[in-house]
Amino acid sequence: MDKELYIADARWHASFEDMIEKVQRDENKTVYYYNENYIKGKTVQYEILRGIWIVYHDFELKVNEFFPVEEKGIIEMNYCMAGRCELDCLNQKIFYVAPGDFAVAILSSGSHKHNFPLGNYRGISITTTEENLDDFLKNMFGKTRITSYMLLHKMNIHGKFMILSNNRYIQDIMGNIISEDDFWRERAIVKFSELVLFLIDKDIQVSEIKGKYFDRRIISKVKLIKEDVTENVEKYITIKEIGNKYEINTRTFSECFKEIYGKTYYAFIREFRIKKAAGMLLNTKNTVGGIAMMVGYENASKFSKAFHDIMGMTPGKFRRR
Structure with a gap:
C-alpha cells in the first residue's frame, strides 16, 4: 500500500499537491505539512516494520469536510485524542469516536471514509x-500460535469492528506508542505488540454500538441543518421549529446531532453564538447590544450572562483585554 496516497483521494476541489505545503522524509518517517489555505497542521507517518504503519494526525480543517478514502482489506485502528472522528464501517451506518475512544475495523470496501465534524482532530x-500482521507476529514471537485470524475472528463477531471507550490500558499504550527518543521504533514495536495481545484477549470488554449509529442520509440532513442554522445565527430556531421546517423527527435530530458534534443542539448553538460574538467584539466596533442581536439574543443582559458562562468574563472585559 502506497501510504503517500493516504489522503490523495480526499473529496476536495483542490489537488493533492495544493493541499501539501511541504514533505519531509527520512528512513522510517514521512511528515506532511499542509497548505494552511485548506488544513492547518500536519500528518506524520511511521513504518515500524514492513507493512505496519503508525500515522499521527494533528490538524484543523478550513473546509467543511475531509474524506480520506481507504483501501479494501486494510485492518485499521483509530485512537482519538482530541476532536471527533466519524467512521463509516457499517455499510452506510455511521458512528463516532470521541477523545479517549479506540476503534479497530476491517475495511471491507473502498468506500470506507473518515470525517472530522468538529473541524479539528x-x-x-x-x-x-x-x-503483514502475521509476518509481524512471527518476527516478534517466533513459533507462536498467535495469528491475525484471532483478531479478525473476534472483530467479525462484532460486525467487523470493535470499539473500546475510555479504556485506560489502551490509553496508556496509545499515549506512548510514538516517542521522539533514539529508540522510538523499538518502543513502537513493543507497544503495538501489547496492543494486539490485548485486543485478542478473550476476556476483553468490547463496547457495542447500542443503537448509536445512523444512516448516512440522516447524518447528511443533520449536517445541512447545522450549516443552515449557523449561517443564519441571528435567527434563533428551536428543535421543534427545526422538526417542522426540515421535516425531521425531533428525537432523531437531537440524538443524531449529539453523536455528530458531541454536544446537544442547544449547547452547541449557544457556544457557537458566543464564540462568533467574541470574534465580533475583537474585530468590529459594534456595541455589545448590537452584537447580541446579531447572534440571536433578544437583549444584552441574557447575552452577557451566556457570554460570561462560556468565556469566563463579561463581553466588555473581553473586548478590553
Missing part, C-alpha cells in the same frame, strides 16, 4: 493487512 491511526 488529533489522533493516531495504525494500518496493516492480515499478511
Whole structure:
C-alpha cells in the first residue's frame, strides 16, 4: 500500500499537491505539512516494520469536510485524542469516536471514509493487512500460535469492528506508542505488540454500538441543518421549529446531532453564538447590544450572562483585554 496516497483521494476541489505545503522524509518517517489555505497542521507517518504503519494526525480543517478514502482489506485502528472522528464501517451506518475512544475495523470496501465534524482532530491511526500482521507476529514471537485470524475472528463477531471507550490500558499504550527518543521504533514495536495481545484477549470488554449509529442520509440532513442554522445565527430556531421546517423527527435530530458534534443542539448553538460574538467584539466596533442581536439574543443582559458562562468574563472585559 502506497501510504503517500493516504489522503490523495480526499473529496476536495483542490489537488493533492495544493493541499501539501511541504514533505519531509527520512528512513522510517514521512511528515506532511499542509497548505494552511485548506488544513492547518500536519500528518506524520511511521513504518515500524514492513507493512505496519503508525500515522499521527494533528490538524484543523478550513473546509467543511475531509474524506480520506481507504483501501479494501486494510485492518485499521483509530485512537482519538482530541476532536471527533466519524467512521463509516457499517455499510452506510455511521458512528463516532470521541477523545479517549479506540476503534479497530476491517475495511471491507473502498468506500470506507473518515470525517472530522468538529473541524479539528488529533489522533493516531495504525494500518496493516492480515499478511503483514502475521509476518509481524512471527518476527516478534517466533513459533507462536498467535495469528491475525484471532483478531479478525473476534472483530467479525462484532460486525467487523470493535470499539473500546475510555479504556485506560489502551490509553496508556496509545499515549506512548510514538516517542521522539533514539529508540522510538523499538518502543513502537513493543507497544503495538501489547496492543494486539490485548485486543485478542478473550476476556476483553468490547463496547457495542447500542443503537448509536445512523444512516448516512440522516447524518447528511443533520449536517445541512447545522450549516443552515449557523449561517443564519441571528435567527434563533428551536428543535421543534427545526422538526417542522426540515421535516425531521425531533428525537432523531437531537440524538443524531449529539453523536455528530458531541454536544446537544442547544449547547452547541449557544457556544457557537458566543464564540462568533467574541470574534465580533475583537474585530468590529459594534456595541455589545448590537452584537447580541446579531447572534440571536433578544437583549444584552441574557447575552452577557451566556457570554460570561462560556468565556469566563463579561463581553466588555473581553473586548478590553
